[in-house]
Every structure is written in C-alpha cells, then in structure tokens.
Amino acid sequence: MQVACHCSSEYPSDSRGVHMTGIVAKRFEGIKPSPSMAAKARVDALRVSGHTIVDFTLGEPDFSTPKHIVEAAIKGLAQGQTKYTSSLGTPALRSAIIGKLKRENNLTYGMNQIVVGCGAKHLIYNAFSVSLEPGDEVIIPAPYWVSYPDIVSINGGVPVMIACTPESNFKLLAQQLEAAITDKTRWVVLNSPNNPSGAVYSKEELLDLARVLRQYKNVWILTDEIYEHFIYGAARHHCIASLAPDLAQRTLVVNGMSKAFAMTGWRIGYAAGPEPLIQAINLLITQSTTCPSSISQFAAVQALNGSQLCVKEAALQYAERRDLIVNLLNAVSGVECLIPDGAFYVFPSIAGLLGKKAPDGTVLENDVDVMNYLLDAGGVATIDGTSYGAPGHLRLSFATSLDLIQDGCSRIKKAALLLS
Numbered sequence: 001m002q003v004a005c006h007c008s009s010e011y012p013s014d015s016r017g018v019h020m021t022g023i024v025a026k027r028f029e030g031i032k033p034s035p036s037m038a039a040k041a042r043v044d045a046l047r048v049s050g051h052t053i054v055d056f057t058l059g060e061p062d063f064s065t066p067k068h069i070v071e072a073a074i075k076g077l078a079q080g081q082t083k084y085t086s087s088l089g090t091p092a093l094r095s096a097i098i099g100k101l102k103r104e105n106n107l108t109y110g111m112n113q114i115v116v117g118c119g120a121k122h123l124i125y126n127a128f129s130v131s132l133e134p135g136d137e138v139i140i141p142a143p144y145w146v147s148y149p150d151i152v153s154i155n156g157g158v159p160v161m162i163a164c165t166p167e168s169n170f171k172l173l174a175q176q177l178e179a180a181i182t183d184k185t186r187w188v189v190l191n192s193p194n195n196p197s198g199a200v201y202s203k204e205e206l207l208d209l210a211r212v213l214r215q216y217k218n219v220w221i222l223t224d225e226i227y228e229h230f231i232y233g234a235a236r237h238h239c240i241a242s243l244a245p246d247l248a249q250r251t252l253v254v255n256g257m258s259k260a261f262a263m264t265g266w267r268i269g270y271a272a273g274p275e276p277l278i279q280a281i282n283l284l285i286t287q288s289t290t291c292p293s294s295i296s297q298f299a300a301v302q303a304l305n306g307s308q309l310c311v312k313e314a315a316l317q318y319a320e321r322r323d324l325i326v327n328l329l330n331a332v333s334g335v336e337c338l339i340p341d342g343a344f345y346v347f348p349s350i351a352g353l354l355g356k357k358a359p360d361g362t363v364l365e366n367d368v369d370v371m372n373y374l375l376d377a378g379g380v381a382t383i384d385g386t387s388y389g390a391p392g393h394l395r396l397s398f399a400t401s402l403d404l405i406q407d408g409c410s411r412i413k414k415a416a417l418l419l420s
Helices: 035-048 067-078 091-105 120-131 147-154 174-180 203-213 245-250 275-286 294-305 309-330 367-378 402-417
Strands: 114-117 137-142 158-163 185-191 220-224 251-256 269-272 394-397
Touching (some): 067 294, 091 114, 114 275, 120 185, 120 269, 120 275, 137 174, 147 158, 158 174, 185 203, 220 245, 245 251, 269 275, 309 402, 367 394
Parallel strands (some): 137 185, 185 220, 220 251
Antiparallel strands (some): 251 269
C-alpha cells in the first residue's frame, strides 16, 4: 500500500504528448490509498482468478437497504425529485436531522447549523479543509479510522497520533490529551464507537476529556458518531456536545446514513455545529460537489423519520455475530481478542503469531506479514493494524453472516496451526 513513485513511467502522456511528471502537488506524496479499498481490490482480483476468499475487510453492512427507504426513493423519482438541491441539503432532510439529534442525542440545532454531504467522510474532509492553516495540529487517538491522518495532511495540517492501549480499551485518557495539546492544536478527533477497535467512551470518560478541553478555548472537537446505533451489552452511546453543552460551540458532530440504515452507496452524511463553520463548509460544497444526490436525500428523510425497527434488528444481529467471532478468535493460538462494545469490528492482537515461520520458511515479522499469510494460506482477508496506527493487530469486520464468520475463523485457526 505504498504511493506510486514519481517516475515518468508511472504517468501517462496527455493528448499533446507532454509527460505529466511533476503535475501532482507535493502534499500528496505521502498520501496512501484507503487500506480497506486496497484490500477489497486484492480480494476481488483473487476471486476473479478462481480463489474462494472469506472477506473480513470492508466496513459495510451486508444487509440490503430497508424496503421502506427504497420505496421512498422510488416515490421521489416518480414525483420528479431529481433536481439540484440546496448545497446545505434539502429543508426536509435538515429538519429530519434536527429532529433526530434532539430525539436521540439531546442536541438542539437550527436549520443553518446543519449541512448534508456526500457521506460523512466528505464532511470531515471539508471541515478540515475550511479550518486548517499550514502547520495546524489535529490530535487523533490511535487506533484510528485510516482516513483521518491523510485528510489532515492533504489539507496542510499535522496529524498528531496518540497511542491508546488495550489496557485502556483503546480509549484516549484525559492525561494523554492534556499532554498532547500545544499552541498549534486546532482539533481533537473523537470516534465513538470506534473504527477499528469498537471502543465506546463512557459518560465519565467523555466528561474527563471535556474538563481538559474546557481549558483550551482554541481547540475544536470533531466527534464522529457514524456507528452510534451499534452498541452492545451495558455500553451506552454519549455525545460530548450533549454532556458538555459549553463545548458545543466548538464541536462538529458528524454522522450519516451509511451504517445504521445500510445505505453506503447512497452517499449521505451530515454534520451539525456552529453556524460559521457550517456556512464555510457549505461555501466549499458550492464550489465542489454542488449538493448531495436529491433522491438519496429524499430517501434519507424516510429513514430518519420512519420506523427504526430495521436499525434495532441489525444491532441484534451484529451482537450475535460479535459474540461468535470473539469466541472463535480467542480459540486460535497466538490470537487475543477483546470484546468490542460497539461498531462491527474486532481488533485482535496477533502478537502471539509474530516470529513464527510459515510452511515455506517465511518468518512472520509483523502484522502485515500475518495479514498476507492468512490471505495466501487460509483464503481469509483482513486488514493490518499498522494501517490503523496500532501495529500487532488485525481488523476484522463482522458485518457478514454467521456462516462466513464460522468458516473464516476456522480457516484462520488451521492456518495458525501450520506455523512453527
């Protein structure tokens, strides 16, 4: 997953025969492709060549978009809801988002404090784009969603990663946060439930972080809550902007339709925050994507205002899958898997496999080697923890069937037994 070298052979000539070497801005030199998308491409290529692969890589619900949401889209098409919309999003959808945030998160916003984008990633990118000056720092707890650091870097910022250990359940501690803040800190990113670890911050943990952030008036908070509906056991989802209302004026709450409603391809995300920031994001959208899909927005209104039974049913199925995959992975020698409180990922340590030899004599020196070994020897696709800022781990998505979880973990166990 390295960026292609900047040699002339890597770049095509344009129609005038002029080589494009040097056309790409230097700020892109360190940007990596999304590991999950790269893994999917490799899985697709192996499948095309005839291999049977159990794929644990993509963070995408395996459920179809619920019928009542699809029917709303069809209705919208029949009604001619096929034109440009406001770059902020349709009034109907922004109103539905306001209602959702009040009802589920105890957050109150006005219409001009909501912006709809082409997915949550789009809005995170735009938020950093409109707010970061060169050299501004963004604190990112690790393990982290792979795109945060690169989005910061593309926009001239400096990602500051803080290692969060299994001992703290992969969560940022207040003392770590305080030690990392400098006069250059612009943002702190909080992702709960977390991708890749499934960590969920408790009310008390968020209040501890809020006490630190309260002291630094120039530091903003981006809270990514895309997995909020997938919480298990005694864990509960909390938003720092609700727990600490005085921080709401420098907090951007980001969410979307992709995970909870199995609407990944519909590309609808939303953000809520202070009006000046929202309007700046809106201005950027007017000069880039113009607006999200009108039909997707029409369907999203039904998703937020209609029955939420589909979300609850999905959460119950994910809970069952979580329990199965954790138990099966912990039965593999050399693998230790914590029980995640949320999202649909497990993030097991594979430290017990490092240093072992594959049947062909290859030594598994790191998590990337283990990832490649499991794919080649077991036909199981995972993603290395290094890509998430936590070497020595693998990320597996359990947004797949119980049968595939059983099959995939059986393959992992057999591949592990071949090591010496």
